[in-house]
Amino acid sequence: MDLKLQNAEIEDSDNWYEIADTYWQNQPSTVDGMLGGFGKISKTDLFASRRFLLDTISDYSKETQFKQALDCGAGIGRISKGLLLKWFEVVDLIDQNGEFLIEAKKSAVSTKDHRVGELFACGLQDFTPEPAKYDVIWCQWVLAYLTDDDLIAFLARCKKGLNSHGLIFIKENVTCGIVEEVDLQDSSVTRTELAMQNIFHKAGLTILRQEFQKNFPKGLFPVKMYALM
Numbered sequence: 001m002d003l004k005l006q007n008a009e010i011e012d013s014d015n016w017y018e019i020a021d022t023y024w025q026n027q028p029s030t031v032d033g034m035l036g037g038f039g040k041i042s043k044t045d046l047f048a049s050r051r052f053l054l055d056t057i058s059d060y061s062k063e064t065q066f067k068q069a070l071d072c073g074a075g076i077g078r079i080s081k082g083l084l085l086k087w088f089e090v091v092d093l094i095d096q097n098g099e100f101l102i103e104a105k106k107s108a109v110s111t112k113d114h115r116v117g118e119l120f121a122c123g124l125q126d127f128t129p130e131p132a133k134y135d136v137i138w139c140q141w142v143l144a145y146l147t148d149d150d151l152i153a154f155l156a157r158c159k160k161g162l163n164s165h166g167l168i169f170i171k172e173n174v175t176c177g178i179v180e181e182v183d184l185q186d187s188s189v190t191r192t193e194l195a196m197q198n199i200f201h202k203a204g205l206t207i208l209r210q211e212f213q214k215n216f217p218k219g220l221f222p223v224k225m226y227a228l229m
Contacts, residue, residue, distance in 0.1 A: 019185035023081040034075045044183030056227040063165040073142025094120035129161025140171040144188040155203035156160040173221035
């Protein structure tokens with residue numbers, strides 16, 4: 001197993017991904033289901049993400065276009081519908097749960113938003129973006145389900161999937177401690193900030209901007225936003 005964990009023993013990566021797949025198969029196709037019962041934070045989350053996205057492009061990458069985006073771990077399309085489809089001409093969605101993607105497509109059709117592009121029903125560890133296709137690749141609350149080596153490889157492939165002025169945006173829980181925290185119920189790992197930085201470096205990515213999400217309820221993990229190229 002390539003995931004470097006100090007407080008859990010995982011037998012193999014296949015089992016790691018099977019547990020996560022089973023967990024999400026049993027979650028309802030609702031915003032509350034996507035957010036682990038914290039659907040009430042969605043509006044605050046999307047507001048902060050929009051500001052972070054637009055400020056980053058304005059301050060660091062004015063040549064980034066709003067043509068093609070990829071929503072990684074898209075679920076039922078909460079982020080696509082609430083953020084990406086408001087700004088990008090076409091948004092592709094990827095999620096290991098095909099039923100979630102069907103719900104995302106239905107939601108887009110019901111709102112007469114026909115800018116949803118391709119739907120990829122597979123895990124990120126098995127996905128390779130088309131080279132030089134995307135202006136923005138958005139990854140939120142999904143990278144915790146990848147092992148270290150698979151995450152590094154996935155991000156390196158994402159870098160190749162960006163066009164010349166493309167950016168990768170990541171929004172994930174981070175732990176305040178010095179050791180990763182593992183949830184064996186859904187096969188996820190909350191990494192330290194240092195661990196995240198090391199992974200980005202190994203994937204050949206540079207951090208342009210980073211900041212913490214504000215105004216979430218107390219008791220939740222800190223959430224950090226990164227813009228990378």
